[in-house]
Amino acid sequence: MPRHERYRPGSAARASIASTAARLMAEDGITDYHHAKKKAARQLGLADHVQFPDNAEVEAELRAYRSLYRGDDHPELLAVLRRAALELLELLADFRPYLTGSVLEGTAGEHSSIDILLFADSAKEVEIFLLNRDIPFAHAEPRHEKAEAVLVVETEVAAANLVVFPVSYERVTLKYRDGRPRERARAEALQALLS
Numbered sequence: 001m002p003r004h005e006r007y008r009p010g011s012a013a014r015a016s017i018a019s020t021a022a023r024l025m026a027e028d029g030i031t032d033y034h035h036a037k038k039k040a041a042r043q044l045g046l047a048d049h050v051q052f053p054d055n056a057e058v059e060a061e062l063r064a065y066r067s068l069y070r071g072d073d074h075p076e077l078l079a080v081l082r083r084a085a086l087e088l089l090e091l092l093a094d095f096r097p098y099l100t101g102s103v104l105e106g107t108a109g110e111h112s113s114i115d116i117l118l119f120a121d122s123a124k125e126v127e128i129f130l131l132n133r134d135i136p137f138a139h140a141e142p143r144h145e146k147a148e149a150v151l152v153v154e155t156e157v158a159a160a161n162l163v164v165f166p167v168s169y170e171r172v173t174l175k176y177r178d179g180r181p182r183e184r185a186r187a188e189a190l191q192a193l194l195s
Contacts, residue, residue: 013050014053014057015053015057016040017037017040017041017044017046017050018037018040018060018061019040019061020043021036021039021040021058021061022036022058022059022062022065023065024036024039024040025058025062026066026069026109028111029109029111031112031113034052037053037058038052055176055180059107062107063106063107066107074109077108078106080157081103081112081114081157082099082190082193083194084157084160085103085104085116085160085190086099086190086191086194087155088116088153088155088160088162089186089187089190090187091133092118092126092129094129095118095120095126095129096118096119097118097186097187098117098184098185099114099115099116099184099186100115100116100174100182101114102115104185105183112158113160113161114155114158114159114160114161115160115161115163116160116162116163117165117174117184118162118164118165119164119165119166119167119170120164120167122148123148123151123164126162126164127151135153136153137151137152137153137162138151138152139151144163144165144174146165146166146169146172147163148164148165148166149163149164150162151164
């Protein structure tokens, strides 16, 4: 934690919220950082106007939590999720897929989903591809205004969110709500990570 963060008023409350939010995400399967922080603040009995930690702080606490409480089986679970993601990346190669989110970052748990970015001329193109291979999917609400669709498919280990963007958007750096760039990896990079 940077020095100026340590001595800022309310930093103890921020740290408590980050820690509690991380526990809620790990144990209850909450995937939305803001929801986890609000619920954590309520559980801690803090005022509504308390300053929340940023997502990076919660993510650091989530890593620490998984290391402490799931240290033995977490690497194995992460490898299983990443192998399932690799299979999807290879299957969907025509749509220039990238793995992103908690499975790539190493914070995924038993409640996590696999997040894959796809770049296609239209979402219908991806839907037809899945239908032709008898792969069932459902629609979910896109969280990014430029996403054309989110198609949810089930793998043997977790649900996968296929987030479809226009082809022209592939070169755009996507960011988290707190402004951090969203990491993403192609199949080759994921294969190297698994090796």
